[in-house]
Amino acid sequence: xxxxxxxxxxxxxxxxxDSPLDRVLRVMDEAxxxxxxxxxxxxxSPANRYLLDETIEAVEKSRGRLIGxxxxxxxxxxxxxxxFEEALRSRAIQGLxxxxxxxxxxxxxxxxxxxVEKAAEWKVPILFHCGDEELTLPWQIGALAEKVPxxxxxxxxxxxxxxxEEAIQVAEKYPNCYxxxxxxxNPFWIQKALERVGAERILFGSDGPGCLPLLExxxxxxxxxxxxxxxxxxxxxxxxxxxxxxW
Amino acid sequence: MHTYxxxxxxxxxxxxxxxxxxxxxxxxxxxxxVPAKPSGGYLEVVQKLFEQCSERCYPVLRVDPWRKEEALAxxxxxxxxxxFLHPLEELCYPTSLPFREIVEVASxxxxxxxxxxxxLPFSHPASLLELVRSFPCTPFILSHGGQLNISGMHxxxxxxxxxxxxxxxxxxxxxxxxxxxxxxxxxxxxDRLLFGSASPFFxxxxxxxxxxxxxxxxxxxxxxxxxxxxxxxx
Numbered sequence: 299x300x301x302x303x304x305x306x307x308x309x310x311x312x313x314x315x316d317s318p319l320d321r322v323l324r325v326m327d328e329a330x331x332x333x334x335x336x337x338x339x340x341x342x343s344p345a346n347r348y349l350l351d352e353t354i355e356a357v358e359k360s361r362g363r364l365i366g367x368x369x370x371x372x373x374x375x376x377x378x379x380x381x382f383e384e385a386l387r388s389r390a391i392q393g394l395x396x397x398x399x400x401x402x403x404x405x406x407x408x409x410x411x412x413x414v415e416k417a418a419e420w421k422v423p424i425l426f427h428c429g430d431e432e433l434t435l436p437w438q439i440g441a442l443a444e445k446v447p448x449x450x451x452x453x454x455x456x457x458x459x460x461x462x463e464e465a466i467q468v469a470e471k472y473p474n475c476y477x478x479x480x481x482x483x484n485p486f487w488i489q490k491a492l493e494r495v496g497a498e499r500i501l502f503g504s505d506g507p508g509c510l511p512l513l514e515x516x517x518x519x520x521x522x523x524x525x526x527x528x529x530x531x532x533x534x535x536x537x538x539x540x541x542x543x544x545w
Numbered sequence: 546m547h548t549y550x551x552x553x554x555x556x557x558x559x560x561x562x563x564x565x566x567x568x569x570x571x572x573x574x575x576x577x578x579v580p581a582k583p584s585g586g587y588l589e590v591v592q593k594l595f596e597q598c599s600e601r602c603y604p605v606l607r608v609d610p611w612r613k614e615e616a617l618a619x620x621x622x623x624x625x626x627x628x629f630l631h632p633l634e635e636l637c638y639p640t641s642l643p644f645r646e647i648v649e650v651a652s653x654x655x656x657x658x659x660x661x662x663x664x665l666p667f668s669h670p671a672s673l674l675e676l677v678r679s680f681p682c683t684p685f686i687l688s689h690g691g692q693l694n695i696s697g698m699h700x701x702x703x704x705x706x707x708x709x710x711x712x713x714x715x716x717x718x719x720x721x722x723x724x725x726x727x728x729x730x731x732x733x734x735x736d737r738l739l740f741g742s743a744s745p746f747f748x749x750x751x752x753x754x755x756x757x758x759x760x761x762x763x764x765x766x767x768x769x770x771x772x773x774x775x776x777x778x779x
């Protein structure tokens with residue numbers, strides 16, 4: 299069975315990206331995904347905590363299939379931190395997500411660091427959108443990994459289209475960094491990551507439902523990896539990370 | 546629609562021998578062969594392309610707009626229905642004079658212009674829309690669905706390329722989000738989507754799966770995989 303480290307759930311009626319619970323579960327079932335990490339498309343702050351509530355509600359309705367990550371806005375500062383801790387106590391939320399294109403806060407900004415340190419205290423992982431845009435580049439996230447070596451940082455999309463080599467370099471340098479495979483389109487790069495970083499720090503993700511989990515699974519399967527390696531990428535690595543949490 | 550062959554300045558290339566292996570594996574495959582960017586000019590690689598392309602391989606012309614004399618000589622000497630231009634690799638904005646001059650010459654010959662789209666800052670969809678509008682009677686193929694952004698920031702502008710540019714064709718390689726392909730299909734119809742792999746930069750097998758995974762009928766997938774491209778190029 300497969301665990302997906304990166305999916306989105308948010309109601310956006312009338313918008314092509316509308317990702318309600320039934321759409322998420324449907325594409326999971328099509329791909330044989332047993333469990334998935336979900337997060338909204340927009341930043342959670344005290345001003346719009348409904349996004350957090352929607353995530354928690356979906357997790358509770360999913361009968362154990364969904365794991366919530368809180369996509370927080372670092373600009374929420376102290377109040378945001380309190381909200382994040384409240385979310386963790388709900389147990390529906392088991393990680394933190396940052397998308398600096400949305401929040402416009404640098405990964406190594408003190409406000410981001412405060413959240414990351416909190417996540418590290420709770421031993422929950424932090425997933426970053428890591429692509430080709432300003433504020434999401436691998437070495438920018440690497441600066442954070444250096445500041446908070448006790449945090450587990452996942453580079454989502456492992457560098458996107460053009461920065462995969464840099465993402466691999468960051469993971470080579472910082473042992474607290476993991477690479478997540480969603481949306482980056484060439485399996486060749488995942489093979490390279492395996493050779494240089496090792497199977498234990500690669501996580502399967504889909505960025506579904508917009509990117510199809512079924513297609514993202516095929517991307518890994520095209521590599522024809524040994525079964526034990528596939529098992530780590532598809533499930534065991536994420537499972538281990540989530541088991542570290544402090545409750 | 547989109548496979549790079551020949552030695553590449555950037556170190557990733559597909560030889561003709563490797564291409565032949567792929568053609569033997571996929572018996573129904575036909576390939577539009579684009580020269581990879583060489584370390585020098587294009588004259589030699591285009592010549593070699595024409596010598597080596599045989600059945601099921603269609604040579605696509607490629608030029609560097611900054612080497613105007615060579616570009617014009619290639620367009621004059623070699624006959625192909627498609628001219629490929631890569632604004633990033635040639636460091637030439639699509640709205641710049643050298644670029645437009647080449648497009649103008651190719652258009653006058655009735656050629657289809659195939660643009661490598663989404664490579665910032667050179668081929669942002671907004672710049673491409675401006676170029677496409679300037680040549681309304683020229684068919685333009687836009688690779689990667691017109692944009693390459695893994696946040697989805699350029700999806701709306703990418704969509705506008707195909708909505709506003711009725712002379713544009715959407716090539717599927719490397720597209721971010723399957724639902725973007727579905728949306729464009731819904732908005733512009735089934736005749737303007739073309740399968741491409743951009744291999745070896747992207748993976749041919751995976752790009753094929755990308756189209757096969759679309760929620761379309763076999764007939765519609767056949768249009769994307771083959772019929773639309775064939776109709777455009779012949």
